[in-house]
Amino acid sequence: MTTQHDCLALDAADPLAALRGQFSLPAGITYLDGNSLGARPKAALRRAHDVLEAEWGDGLICSWNTAGWYDLPSRLGDKLAPLVGAGKGEVVITDSTSVNLFKALAAAIKLQANHPERAQRRTIVTERDSFPTDIYMAQGIIEWLDRGYTLQLLDSWDQLPAALHDDVAVVMLTHVNYRTGRMFDMPAVTAQAHEAGALMIWDLAHSAGAVEVDLRAAQADFAVGCTYKYLNGGPGAPAFIWVPERHQADFSQPLSGWWAHRQPFAMQASFVPAAGIRRAMCGTQPIASLALIECGLDVFDLVTMAALRRKSLALSDLFIALVEEHCGAHGLELVTPLAHAERGSHVSFSHRHGYAVMQSLIAHGVIGDYREPHVMRFGFTPLYTSYSEVWGAVQTLKRILDEGDYQIDAARGAVT
Ligand SMILES: Cc1ncc(COP(=O)(O)O)c(C=O)c1O
Numbered sequence: 001m002t003t004q005h006d007c008l009a010l011d012a013a014d015p016l017a018a019l020r021g022q023f024s025l026p027a028g029i030t031y032l033d034g035n036s037l038g039a040r041p042k043a044a045l046r047r048a049h050d051v052l053e054a055e056w057g058d059g060l061i062c063s064w065n066t067a068g069w070y071d072l073p074s075r076l077g078d079k080l081a082p083l084v085g086a087g088k089g090e091v092v093i094t095d096s097t098s099v100n101l102f103k104a105l106a107a108a109i110k111l112q113a114n115h116p117e118r119a120q121r122r123t124i125v126t127e128r129d130s131f132p133t134d135i136y137m138a139q140g141i142i143e144w145l146d147r148g149y150t151l152q153l154l155d156s157w158d159q160l161p162a163a164l165h166d167d168v169a170v171v172m173l174t175h176v177n178y179r180t181g182r183m184f185d186m187p188a189v190t191a192q193a194h195e196a197g198a199l200m201i202w203d204l205a206h207s208a209g210a211v212e213v214d215l216r217a218a219q220a221d222f223a224v225g226c227t228y229k230y231l232n233g234g235p236g237a238p239a240f241i242w243v244p245e246r247h248q249a250d251f252s253q254p255l256s257g258w259w260a261h262r263q264p265f266a267m268q269a270s271f272v273p274a275a276g277i278r279r280a281m282c283g284t285q286p287i288a289s290l291a292l293i294e295c296g297l298d299v300f301d302l303v304t305m306a307a308l309r310r311k312s313l314a315l316s317d318l319f320i321a322l323v324e325e326h327c328g329a330h331g332l333e334l335v336t337p338l339a340h341a342e343r344g345s346h347v348s349f350s351h352r353h354g355y356a357v358m359q360s361l362i363a364h365g366v367i368g369d370y371r372e373p374h375v376m377r378f379g380f381t382p383l384y385t386s387y388s389e390v391w392g393a394v395q396t397l398k399r400i401l402d403e404g405d406y407q408i409d410a411a412r413g414a415v416t
């Protein structure tokens with residue numbers, strides 16, 4: 001049985017505790033939603049000021065050269081790369097995750113279509129429980145291509161081996177599931193896909209900055225992910241795309257805007273792709289937002305992913321144990337796997353009044369979120385979450401459930 005005193009002792013002994021000082025968090029709030037929108041690094045305020053005042057205000061258009069705006073997507077991509085096991089020149093920060101998925105899918109489909117033995121393959125495999133944008137983007141590309149491609153949706157992760165038949169061109173999976181927090185074994189699944197002659201795309205939205213990822217060791221084909229979750233890049237900050245060096249020469253994507261051109265300012269009338277990772281770009285990037293991502297990435301220089309993962313698992317183990325001990329009588333069901341190797345950095349419990357309970361938690365200063373059907377999600381961000389906050393969050397949850405202090409017909413906001 002863990003006590004509040006034990007949690008305070010864990011905080012006192014926590015080697016990462018000081019990292020919270022890097023973030024601006026409102027007093028009295030326990031923030032368990034860094035899996036959806038990371039907290040603001042304190043440095044981002046100053047950076048935003050500099051970008052707007054000095055770089056935009058004073059530097060004007062010259063800042064594309066003098067303030068490094070032109071190189072920012074690839075320079076920051078190089079900074080992010082080690083967090084996901086990517087090499088230098090293999091990552092660019094640009095566009096949204098959805099748009100990057102489109103590019104990665106298009107490139108993978110084309111690589112297969114040009115392969116002598118795989119050109120006839122027409123199936124794209126993903127999970128029915130994928131974050132919906134992944135499914136929608138695949139459906140969009142299939143419809144637009146109109147060449148007989150079909151989407152095969154797995155109803156559970158263990159259907160994958162049986163689904164890997166000889167018509168599968170591409171497997172596209174989210175490494176850590178947005179709702180359940182379940183994590184795939186990336187090297188094993190990538191190897192299975194390859195064995196079946198398919199290419200493997202990973203969505204790292206809930207992995208980058210949350211769990212250890214080694215894309216190159218897994219020999220994955222392409223990956224995309226968000227910077228506004230665990231990387232703390234800011235609301236709607238541009239996403240990233242990884243194209244390993246071995247695929248770059250053959251990486252072709254149809255959003256061939258001028259920023260993907262070999263010489264954007266040569267103003268030629270025909271498209272020639274850039275030699276390296278910049279061919280994964282499209283057009284001009286939102287510099288004010290992109291620049292702030294660096295503040296989030298800088299924090300990762302102070303810590304290793306191994307240390308973050310250790311604390312993340314300790315926080316989530318503690319949360320699961322305390323919820324089961326203190327709130328066990330209230331019909332909460334753990335939807336996240338218990339095995340460490342099978343989960344990411346968030347924990348989900350379902351409850352038949354999950355939305356209402358979450359709204360009450362938020363009203364009482366514990367911010368998580370809700371996903372249909374019935375799932376309350378709690379994200380653990382070891383950079384700024386403490387063990388005693390986990391204790392406090394569970395006590396708040398217990399009180400709300402014990403007292404029935406939630407409104408079943410709570411009005412819903414557009415974002416849940
Ligand atoms: C797995 C996954 N993919 C993609 C996205 C989002 O994509 P976008 O930033 O394009 O909205 C999310 C969350 O929003 C997600 O959880």
Ligand SMILES: Nc1ccccc1C(=O)C[C@H](N)C(=O)O
Pocket residue numbers: 035036037131178179205371415
């Ligand atoms: N981009 C957002 C905008 C508004 C509200 C939430 C999001 C999310 O990122 C949700 C997240 N992908 C999820 O796993 O549910």
